Amino acid sequence: MELGNFFKVLWKHKTLLIIIPLVTIIVSYFLVKNLPDQYVSSAQIATGIVDESSHLLDLDPTGMAQDQQLNHKFSNLIEIMKLKKLINQISYKLLIHDLTDPLPFRKPSKLMSTLNDGAKKNALKILQEKEAKLEPLSFYNKDENGLNELLRSMKYDERNIRLDLSIARDEDSDFISVSFESENAMLSAFVVNVLSSEFINYYTHTIKKNENDAVDYLTKLVSDKRDSLNSKTNGLRLYKIKNGILNLEDQSKSIFEKTVDYQDRKVQAERELASNLGAIKSINEKFDPKDRQYVEASVSKYNQAVTVTQEQLHMLTDRFVRSNFNPRYKASIDSLKARLAQQLDQTSDKYITNPLAGKDELVRQKTQLEINRDLAKYGIASINKALTELNADYNRLVPFDATVKKFEFEIEIASKEYTDALTRYNETNLRSTNSIKVRLVEKATPDAAEPSKKMLLIILGGVVSLVFCVIVLFAIFFFDDTIKEPAQLVNATGLPLLGYLNTISGGSLDLRKLWDVEHREKMKQFKELIRSIRFEIDQELRGEKVLAVTSLENHEGKTVLAISLAYSYSMINKKVLLIDGNFLNPTISQTAQPKLFVEEYFKNNPDNYDTLSSTINVMGNHGEDITLLEVSDENFIRSRFNELKVKYDIIIIETPPLSSLNKSKEWLLFANKILAVYESNKGIKKSQKADLKYLKNLNGKFSGWILNKANVKDRF
Template sequence: MELGKFFKLLWKHKNLLIIIPLVTIIVSFFLVKNLADKYVSSAQIATGIVDQSRHLLDADPTAASSKEQSIAHEFSNLIEIMKLKTLINQISYQLILHDLKSKVPFKPESKLFKSMNPNARQHAIEVFSKKFETLQPLSYYNKDEEGLNELLRSMKYDERSLRKDLLIVRDEDSDFITVSYESENPQLSAFIVNVLCKQFINYYTTTIRQNETDAVNYLANLLEEKRKALNTKTSQLQDYKIQNGILNLDEQSKSIFDQIMVYNDRKQQAERDVASYNGAIKIIDSKFEPGERKYIEASMVKYNQDVINSQDQLHILTDRYVRSNFNPRLKPAIDSLSNKLTAQINQTSDKYIVNPLVGKDDLVKQKLTLEVTRDLAKYSIRAITGALNDLNAKFNRLVPFDATVKTFNFDIDIASKEYLDVLNRYNQTNLQSTFSIKLRQVEPATPDAAEPSKKMLLIILSGVIAFAFCVIVLFGIFFFDDTIKEPADLVKRTDLPLLGHLNTVMGSLDLRKLWDVEHRDKMRLFKELIRSIRFEVDQELRGEKVLGITSLANHEGKTVLAISLAYSYSMINKKVLLIDGNFDNPTISNTVQPKVYLENYFKNNPDNYEQLNNTTNVMGNHGGDVTLLEISDENFIRSKFNELKTKYDIIIIETPPLSSLNKSKEWLLFANKVVSVYEANKGIAKWQKDDVKYLKSLNGKFAGWVLNKTDPKKDRF
């Protein structure tokens, strides 16, 4: 629905949508017909970034993905370098030097250029040549160089002018960068592109080569420092080992630790043997009576001496065996002495040293053997404990050596890693510097033919833009337009019913001629709309007779509607009374010049004998700052209206607008139905919303709206 309204608005302004684009096209034609042809020259630079044939030695397959990510950054960096002010200035210098030296300049000479004498030209050539060789810009704070800057600007050779038509892009995903320039001279376009490519390659090669040389030299010096630091740490460790007699701390500490574990095992075994031998001896002793033990001890004294001597020798030999770390060479001597000791013990058992009445000689032999073995185990424990103490002392002495050596080794590891890292970076940088990117201009710029003319395109584009601009402006007007143009808009905005609408009628309205003869379409439409409103009013009144006509503001058409309705009712043989209740603007009274005035008729005065005759159909007012209830009280006025109802079929009251506050509302107290006139193409102001609420508060008393001054083209029969 809203879109349809917008198209109607466009159709309404169709002449505007045709004339403005047409004028724009005509103006554009005269503006572009004398435009000079444009010439574009292009050149290509191979970067070697994507070309794998130039990266055979420095290629890193593992870094393929990361390299792909950096390619775009490398191309972007190259393009930005080409756009540097330093390189654009080089083009400016070359262009102005060409025009100063050549008889055929690229562009027509400017006024400033023509005003230069030979000395000034020679001076300009010297300054521009020096600036070109040293890659320096002209200073704006030097009067002489500022004048040369002004010369460049006058010839459109300055940086800002050159950048406008300069285009530098990468050719999709290729290895090439395309440089192009557009101008009115094909020689100029080719010259600018070739100079830029040449200066860019020289600048980039020089800068990159210097950076690579500095990087390689720095890494070489750093590598030498790291090598010296590593050698120093290694020499300190060697000197410390020599001074403290250290061969291999790990092997030495491991050997001592293994010996300690072996001695601990043997000590634990000996302690277990001593405990078991003591238990066995205790059990044997328990089997002898006290008297027998005395006999045994007395008889064995002379034999025990030999056993004790042999035991002492065995103790000495066992101690040597333990201290020699269980040297197998001493094992045969220990076994021989043990056999001798066993024989001596057996000899003691052969004598009658026990009570011959008791057969316990075997027990005695066992006891003696167990005692000897126990004594050997006890002595071996003492020897093993001494050896353990010596080994622990040696092991503890190695701990501070180990800590110091580990510190040296840690420092050497760090120095070695730093050295290797620097060495790798040095080798990589050295290789990259050898195979770094080498830019080359693979396709020089040449003067080409003129570009296809864009004049027709510009003319058409100007017409399209003008048309689009008009449409946008009309859309803005449509979007922000909150005026009421159609009856449906009024109902939607107020939520109140609608009785009908009236079209706009230009000039004076002669109601007699309107009903007597046929007029043009607008008059005929107006008459039909009045008839429709009359019918709707009859349906609303339902036998009632008083109709009040009001509006939200002045000059919205109350008077026209009131007079038209009154005349329309008279045409169907109704007796009508039209009351002009608008004291502020008594249009009906001034037009008709009535014989009866409501100030006289409604005034509650015993001397008032104002009566209406059968020919009276208009009651006017004298105007002024007065209200209805100031003329008389409500009850009297109501009685007068009852009297009027008996004489007339329909009473139409034109009231003041609702903006006059109580002046209108006092009249509406006596109306059976209220009709409000609203002028089309106006919006409802904020201060009028209260009046709309008042009409809603009338409930069934409000008959509806009449929309006045509508567009007749939108009306339908």
């Protein structure tokens, strides 16, 4: 499917492409010449969404909102302006104006003219009530439904207002433009200003109500969180008073420090005890039993004094440990140690001289070590007792600490909740004071009439009709699967093409006058195409003589081609026999009025031989319901054809179409070559697929197609 073919279709229908747009332009002119002038009024509303100067108190520290968020905000505002309740406000005000003002915006409709004073008063009452409450008119109430009909008759209803109303954001600015187009400049300005004011009032009221609800909610929330925080704080305070707790952390820290100190002292005392025990054991090994008995007997009275002093020192040391090593006991302990040392020296001085007197120093050391051992031993006992008391005090603080920590954790959570609620309250309260940023910055005013669009509409009507015609022709061309050119026939059938014939203009074709002199100019191209086909047939026959002309259906041009070929061959001094084998439609027989017929010749009737004498002879048929093989058997018919081949240079047979099944195929048995005529502007039918397959399986007998009535240029 080539573009050039489509242009051919357009050129073929050029008259249609001229007449239809011209008629459309004329009709459009009469339709639009009486159209009233149109007036457009516009207003601008500042939203404060993009304007940073309106966000000084609530400026977002993270930066301005993203483009998508801005688009969502503007879309939300525009959709609010398109709400039915706001458009209804315009309808109510327009109708109230026309009912009360002596200069209405529009000429009263028929329904408006029928209203009496009482009906007008009732209508005004209902409209004013609905306007004040922002309510729609009910279709179920008779009076209100009548007002709906009245609004529609005046074209003040919601649907008609929306048709001429335009609301859009001005590019990337902070402004929203509202415009309305009508036949009255005052009406356009009125609609825009009413919608703008109603939108601002509705939006302001809605935002304020939402903000007040949010502030009230947050005020109650802050109060509840503060009361919860105070309650938990008082609970902790009362618990500490009840259990005598000042500061658990300091108390536990003090106990821990004392415990660590006592542990250190205990380790030191245990180290002293172990060293003293070792030293005493070493000294005891140096004494024998007799000497020890002697020493103990001689110093008995001094030992008693030492024992008393040791007991006093033990008691004082115990007090010193219990008092957490209070320094005031230190002097007394030092005094007792000095007395004990003096008593030990006296004991050493009173030793009785004997052979063992050299060991007096060891005795004194042993006694001193025993005293130190006893001091360390008693000190460890006192420290263990003090550690036991400290552990008991620490264990007593553990449940208090857990309870206090629970109180403190709850207080921390309550404090955070209170702080968050207070922050949100402050932010919301601050924003509510500066939240309404939508304002009308430019009111709509009556303006001059818009430039006339009548000429544009007329031209547009013509262009649209032309485009529509082109589209329709293209659809016809695109879905048209008929064959118009030789190449299309070859592509559709897969069989070769031998030639084509042009369309012969005029009325019905008289075959007897087809080659007359008076038709010479008319038939010039046709005769040249016949000559071309004749040449191609000669190349195909290659000495053979029997040529069959068939087609897929009736009335495709077989008769014209057969007669034309016969006449063309006679022009080159060929002796031609034209056989009319189409029993169903014997056009050749009816035209030529032959004396010899197929039914007689192929019945072996020798009387008919002498009739075949001129250059062109025609063998017709009687047009009966009969087939060739019903006339005679195949062998006899073949012998007859052999006799004809001797007498004639070329034998042309017009057969019935292939749609007649065997009636055509019986003739094709005796043909050397076969031509098939196909009329252009037809498509290949599904039922003809079998006939095409038959032609392909003729083993070279099929020479090719002759496309009849082809739409080709005159090249001669």
